[in-house]
Amino acid sequence: MSLDRGETSGNVTAVLQNRSLRRALIAFTAFRPTESAQWIAILVYAYGRGGSREVGLVAIGMLLPTAALAPFLAQIGDRVNRERALACAYLAIGVAAGLTALAAALSLPAIAFYAFATLATITISMVRPTHLSALPELAETPAQLTAANALSSTIEALAIFVGPLLAGLLIAVNGPGAVFGASSLLMLAVGFLALAIHARTRITERKDPVGDALEGFRELRRRPGARLLLGFVAGQTMVIGALDVLTVVLAYSVLAMGPSGPGVLSAAVGVGGLLGAAATVTLIGRERLAPAFFAGVAVIGVPIALIAFANGPAAAVVLLGIAGIGKSFFEVTARTLLQRSVDDDVLARVFGVQEGLSMAALAVGSVVAPILVNRLGVEPAFMLVGLILPLIALLVFQRIRAVDRDAALADPRSVALLRGTSIFGPLGPAGLERVARNLIPLEVAEGAVVIKEGDAGDRFYLIEEGKVVVSKAGAVLKVLGPGDFFGEIALLRDIPRTATVKAEEPSSLLALDRQHFLAAVTGSPAGAVALATEMDRRLSEHDV
Numbered sequence: 001m002s003l004d005r006g007e008t009s010g011n012v013t014a015v016l017q018n019r020s021l022r023r024a025l026i027a028f029t030a031f032r033p034t035e036s037a038q039w040i041a042i043l044v045y046a047y048g049r050g051g052s053r054e055v056g057l058v059a060i061g062m063l064l065p066t067a068a069l070a071p072f073l074a075q076i077g078d079r080v081n082r083e084r085a086l087a088c089a090y091l092a093i094g095v096a097a098g099l100t101a102l103a104a105a106l107s108l109p110a111i112a113f114y115a116f117a118t119l120a121t122i123t124i125s126m127v128r129p130t131h132l133s134a135l136p137e138l139a140e141t142p143a144q145l146t147a148a149n150a151l152s153s154t155i156e157a158l159a160i161f162v163g164p165l166l167a168g169l170l171i172a173v174n175g176p177g178a179v180f181g182a183s184s185l186l187m188l189a190v191g192f193l194a195l196a197i198h199a200r201t202r203i204t205e206r207k208d209p210v211g212d213a214l215e216g217f218r219e220l221r222r223r224p225g226a227r228l229l230l231g232f233v234a235g236q237t238m239v240i241g242a243l244d245v246l247t248v249v250l251a252y253s254v255l256a257m258g259p260s261g262p263g264v265l266s267a268a269v270g271v272g273g274l275l276g277a278a279a280t281v282t283l284i285g286r287e288r289l290a291p292a293f294f295a296g297v298a299v300i301g302v303p304i305a306l307i308a309f310a311n312g313p314a315a316a317v318v319l320l321g322i323a324g325i326g327k328s329f330f331e332v333t334a335r336t337l338l339q340r341s342v343d344d345d346v347l348a349r350v351f352g353v354q355e356g357l358s359m360a361a362l363a364v365g366s367v368v369a370p371i372l373v374n375r376l377g378v379e380p381a382f383m384l385v386g387l388i389l390p391l392i393a394l395l396v397f398q399r400i401r402a403v404d405r406d407a408a409l410a411d412p413r414s415v416a417l418l419r420g421t422s423i424f425g426p427l428g429p430a431g432l433e434r435v436a437r438n439l440i441p442l443e444v445a446e447g448a449v450v451i452k453e454g455d456a457g458d459r460f461y462l463i464e465e466g467k468v469v470v471s472k473a474g475a476v477l478k479v480l481g482p483g484d485f486f487g488e489i490a491l492l493r494d495i496p497r498t499a500t501v502k503a504e505e506p507s508s509l510l511a512l513d514r515q516h517f518l519a520a521v522t523g524s525p526a527g528a529v530a531l532a533t534e535m536d537r538r539l540s541e542h543d544v
């Protein structure tokens with residue numbers, strides 16, 4: 001199936017014709033870079049006042065209350081209208097950021113700046129969960145939801161370097177207060193825009209966060225290998241937390257880069273991260289991931305350690321960019337290994353445990369970094385932060401290899417088949433494996449009816465071998481063969497089956513149930529567009 005550009009963008013445009021969805025996405029696009037920018041502004045402000053020690057204290061003072069309150073605040077959206085909660089969160093950020101900017105402009109005591117900035121940080125933590133849980137209520141079709149989710153992740157990826165660059169620019173012009181001033185205006189505007197968002201439906205999910213988390217911990221108790229991997233992920237997050245602080249110190253006191261320095265250095269990590277994400281395609285279909293895991297750990301750590309010897313901003317930017325590449329490479333291998341080592345039905349909970357752990361690890365990293373700088377000096381601090389995980393990885397080399405050996409592999413043939421399709425091809429390695437593990441192989445006899453027109457839809461099908469005939473009201477629409485798919489329309493549109501699909505010869509099919517299918521398409525922006533385009537084309541043939 002080939003896609004021409006006009007058709008593709010036409011599809012996204014159609015999806016964005018939903019007004020509320022469009023507003024929610026515009027608001028998120030404005031919000032996401034300000035989130036990163038405000039954090040850098042806070043670190044720069046703290047560094048300007050009390051050096052790395054104050055940076056550490058401020059980081060922990062803000063991250064801890066945010067981490068403690070985040071799970072509760074996230075549930076506000078389950079109690080009141082989600083779109084209302086979202087608008088209120090944006091407005092609250094606008095007000096809090098405005099007060100922070102005012103505190104900076106009027107040179108109020110630092111405690112006022114920090115108090116308002118903490119308020120901003122706490123309200124910021126409400127946005128992402130509320131935005132993501134509001135989308136299903138705004139979308140008119142699952143296809144729209146899929147595209148909205150996909151666009152949200154694209155926005156996230158871009159913000160990782162756009163945010164720090166904007167922060168650098170604004171700080172250079174008028175100090176950290178300028179970042180808050182600009183964020184305030186933008187978030188107030190976005191808040192008013194969001195007030196005009198109206199949900200189409202109400203979806204109330206039954207959630208039991210405490211029970212879910214406990215189940216995640218129980219699964220981990222049974223799986224020492226998964227514990228080891230999570231330990232590494234937490235360690236890596238700690239390194240990133242430390243790096244946030246160290247880059248501020250580096251930009252100012254070592255490289256004398258001026259006020260935009262920290263933003264530029266953080267942006268380098270972000271750009272590297274995008275390149276690293278592209279490089280993860282080399283992981284697809286790999287049976288053993290231990291070598292890639294080690295490579296990831298080393299490619300993050302070694303450049304960080306080498307920064308101790310960087311003689312100028314350019315070298316630091318390059319080294320941090322390489323560390324960024326390592327970071328996304330590591331994240332994908334760790335995620336893939338983790339999903340290979342725990343049961344699929346508790347995977348979400350294990351990832352939940354990982355989220356909580358990461359927040360804490362980030363805080364610990366930001367506290368430890370200034371202590372290291374004060375005790376050891378800047379260069380040794382970089383060396384230690386960079387080398388600690390590669391060294392630990394060497395020590396537990398055999399255990400990681402064992403985790404890798406015991407991990408349940410997805411069938412490589414299924415992965416290869418999925419990769420060749422336009423819908424699943426764009427999924428990353430972890431996504432492809434996840435889908436492959438959930439595929440249900442089916443052998444159907446010649447003449448068997450796989451899908452009956454008018455029935456309710458429950459599964460999506462891929463043809464591995466054989467041939468099927470699609471017909472509507474007795475008239476043949478199409479013959480599909482190996483690599484083709486069917487059964488997507490009922491699932492994506494939430495309607496009865498639009499046609500009958502019958503095996504014309506003995507065929508091998510791979511089925512994916514509704515929930516896994518929707519989750520998989522949601523994870524793949526390009527795939528979602530390819531799917532929506534093909535679906536529209538097929539439906540257009542129904543009228544003739």
Ligand code: CMP
Pocket residue numbers: 451457470477478485486487488489490491496497498499500501537538539541542
């Ligand atoms: P669904 O409606 O869920 O179930 C019947 C399937 O037949 C449908 O999804 C499509 O996957 C497939 N189908 C319907 N129309 C066409 C067509 N014109 N060409 C190819 N496949 C089709």
